[in-house]
Amino acid sequence: MNLKTIEYTNGTLRIIDQTLLPNRLKLITIDSLNKSIEAIKMLRVRGAPAIGIVAAYTILLESKKLFLKQKLNNRSFNQICDKLRASRPTAVNLAWAVKKLSDCYYENSNLINHMLIKNLEKCAISIHQNDEQSCSAIGHYGAQLFKNYKNIITHCNAGILATGGNGTALSVIYETAKQNQDIHVYVDETRPLGQGARLTYYELNNNNIACTLLTDNSAGSLFTAGKIDAVIVGADRIAANGDTANKIGTFPLAVLAYAHDIPFYVAAPASSFDLSINSGKLIPIEMRPEKEVLSFWGISKNAKYNVYNPAFDITDSKYITAIITEYGILEKPFNKNITKLIHS
């Protein structure tokens, strides 16, 4: 599939508007900070690595704009960074990418000139390219683990549409499929926004991977029936002890896998790790609007409903068999091995 989730060509940033998939594949141009923040908040672009890449390009483009108006300075630069960082709180790749661009800016800020902009561009492009390479490496390492699995379940979308490359969890699927034609993926629809139903099924189907869609709450009966060999998901943030924030619904899947003695894998690049925190309890969880849940049921806008709508949950590392990174497979004890692998 020639999907390009994020395109940066001749100074223009374009993304697939993922809210329109699978019915319509439309590229939109992101040419302002506000458009970028709107696209991130509305999930036109989503997936931890993809959000980081878009944030990096946005800082570049916005800095360039200010520079041409002779308005780029530490204060205006920091404002861009702060606004982007605040747009979604859970995925750490966003803060990570903002920091990369910020470090690049301050290393070069003694001279605010074309060279600074050039360096910011280099930095943003390298974040994008490195993510593409990380995805491939994750696929490579993961496929070694997955070669004997036939039926795999995944939640949300950790694929091409979530990254600058072939995905994290789905990169493992794509690489495994090259050796194992029998692979079949159960796709959780992923309420409330349907990243599984709308994005993952679309991606897998377009890449000729056999798949079956199900409501999130149907996974249990597949485990009981012995129809699941392994679970694989992406991550929005991984604490130093391996606790993992990912799309709401990931944790119940991990508990089901554990209860049925089925391996549960997380696939994520180093940019998704937050070694500054020791436990998933410290990861901020974004609460999303009530209407995301209510609109599906045709419930009148005037009806008063209390709704609990967290965007993510935390999977305790106890439930995670291993974490697949671009540096290799992370096994337990995560605390010790994460520092060794990611910092080596």
Next chain:
Amino acid sequence: MNLKTIEYTNGTLRIIDQTLLPNRLKLITIDSLNKSIEAIKMLRVRGAPAIGIVAAYTILLESKKLFLKQKLNNRSFNQICDKLRASRPTAVNLAWAVKKLSDCYYENSNLINHMLIKNLEKCAISIHQNDEQSCSAIGHYGAQLFKNYKNIITHCNAGILATGGNGTALSVIYETAKQNQDIHVYVDETRPLGQGARLTYYELNNNNIACTLLTDNSAGSLFTAGKIDAVIVGADRIAANGDTANKIGTFPLAVLAYAHDIPFYVAAPASSFDLSINSGKLIPIEMRPEKEVLSFWGISKNAKYNVYNPAFDITDSKYITAIITEYGILEKPFNKNITKLIHS
């Protein structure tokens, strides 16, 4: 609330069309076998006890019609029973109610006359009235267990709208609320058809029970946060060992409760027990149409999707703390105690 899910007055059977809730409260008249089967299949009436009651009245009305045309005989009577029994396979109350009416017919079939019709009517009304009483008794016994619980989670709808009375699981809530004003219910939306979002929230809200709606996959994070004191659900069929078939998504909730050491209760009348089978593995699971899942995502009708859409799952009795029946609280070992309680 003055909701009457099923009304039988002056020979006319009317039900609330539950597919229109919560936006519209409309009664429809069920005056033929086909209308009844359509209403059951389309979930205009749903909930194991309610389906049983509607089936009983349908047999009465259809028999009366045939009798007046002088076409009532064993063959035509059996046809009605067979068609109703086949309309939904999982909830055993349907087959149970059909058998009750059938037994009544064959006890009286030596004389096919007004008396036979009168007796069928008595039998149907008594099924309805007994269910109402069972609901009250379940509420009474359950409230003794629930008096110290504040935050309770439920799945699907096992309330007024699922029974001939105040419900099974929700009857426990209503009774508990009389003593414990602090009670608060987390309501799983219950994909794909939203019985939680559309029916349970509506019922509880109209009865002034504080509640919060959530996507099914959000329950995990509530358990982690220590926000759930107990789980209560209804049942579509309970095997002799306590394994329970209930709405898809019940089993994952049970596994979550077990992992967090939170009690998990099933509330059901004796008519939901199937002592002819020893294990949940033998309960037939109804598979529902793909479109129930797909239609929510605005996916084009021409798109080819493989969809796994079971209406129910089986919760292994290992995960069930106790079963609340109209005869009292069933505790483990279920195998032994079920026979004692239900047959006593």
